[in-house]
Amino acid sequence: MLNHQPTLDGVFRALADPTRRAMVERLSERPAAVSELAAPLEMSLAAVMQHVALLEESGLVRSEKQGRVRTCRIAPDALALAERWIADRRALWVRRLDRLGEILADTDAPARGRKKKRP
Amino acid sequence: MLNHQPTLDGVFRALADPTRRAMVERLSERPAAVSELAAPLEMSLAAVMQHVALLEESGLVRSEKQGRVRTCRIAPDALALAERWIADRRALWVRRLDRLGEILADTDAPARGRKKKRP
DNA sequence: ACATTAGTTAAGTAACTGCTTGACTATCGA
DNA sequence: TCGATAGTCAAGCAGTTACTTAACTAATGT
Numbered sequence: 001m002l003n004h005q006p007t008l009d010g011v012f013r014a015l016a017d018p019t020r021r022a023m024v025e026r027l028s029e030r031p032a033a034v035s036e037l038a039a040p041l042e043m044s045l046a047a048v049m050q051h052v053a054l055l056e057e058s059g060l061v062r063s064e065k066q067g068r069v070r071t072c073r074i075a076p077d078a079l080a081l082a083e084r085w086i087a088d089r090r091a092l093w094v095r096r097l098d099r100l101g102e103i104l105a106d107t108d109a110p111a112r113g114r115k116k117k118r119p
Numbered sequence: 120m121l122n123h124q125p126t127l128d129g130v131f132r133a134l135a136d137p138t139r140r141a142m143v144e145r146l147s148e149r150p151a152a153v154s155e156l157a158a159p160l161e162m163s164l165a166a167v168m169q170h171v172a173l174l175e176e177s178g179l180v181r182s183e184k185q186g187r188v189r190t191c192r193i194a195p196d197a198l199a200l201a202e203r204w205i206a207d208r209r210a211l212w213v214r215r216l217d218r219l220g221e222i223l224a225d226t227d228a229p230a231r232g233r234k235k236k237r238p
Numbered sequence: 239a240c241a242t243t244a245g246t247t248a249a250g251t252a253a254c255t256g257c258t259t260g261a262c263t264a265t266c267g268a
Numbered sequence: 269t270c271g272a273t274a275g276t277c278a279a280g281c282a283g284t285t286a287c288t289t290a291a292c293t294a295a296t297g298t
Contacts, residue, residue: 012135028211047287068244068295074212083205086198092147093193166257187265187274
């Protein structure tokens with residue numbers, strides 16, 4: 001139950017479910033109790049609990065109980081991990097396209113200069 | 120097989136598997152044939168094919184066959200979709216923290232002014 | 239005190255995943 | 269032409285997921 005260090009596997013897996021994404025969307029605006037999360041979600045409270053547990057294990061959500069209500073809030077580090085992975089992939093991909101651009105430009109006009117294309 | 124419009128469900132699901140993430144990482148650098156993708160991956164070619172098929176359905180990868188080799192390349196729109204969803208959540212979350220900061224500052228010194236805290 | 243509210247636990251189940259193997263079909267290279 | 273290469277298709281299978289219902293516990297409001 002104390003598995004809060006986020007992994008890419010866990011975070012992407014958690015986000016792959018539309019119910020859990022809806023919960024994350026809701027919690028991005030403000031914290032909420034489990035039954036608030038459950039209210040719009042045509043499924044049993046037990047099912048919602050299971051989603052909350054998975055979100056918590058994935059590191060996307062933290063929660064604490066006081067009295068009989070468990071309040072959930074978003075824990076942004078896990079989202080940041082996923083976002084960074086995607087951004088890194090895109091950076092690589094863009095770099096490759098840049099190189100490709102240079103190569104094509106060089107083919108067009110085989111000068112040795114870098115980066116600037118001709119007007 | 121022509122299901123290339125990316126959805127959040129499909130993209131996050133595809134990215135939830137470490138094998139498929141490895142493939143996306145590989146393809147972010149340059150296009151590759153199916154068997155190139157398979158080479159480092161201790162599993163049957165058929166299994167790799169199934170991963171490629173899922174990546175393609177998710178919209179993360181495109182591929183085309185010439186001769187007997189199918190070349191896969193990354194299709195960045197799907198990654199962008201996922202990245203944007205995450206960024207939007209974070210934006211909401213940050214906005215909420217800003218408001219919270221204002222409220223706390225106001226509580227500290229209940230003036231009606233916006234934004235600046237006292238030194 | 240007692241009913242209601244909020245959550246928890248456990249067990250069961252239908253559908254889905256991530257593989258496997260085996261049989262098959264096209265190229266390509268010598 | 270013939271064998272190796274690259275990929276495809278289909279069936280099957282163990283493990284996982286997303287629920288369900290039912291029984292239970294613990295705070296709260298009246």
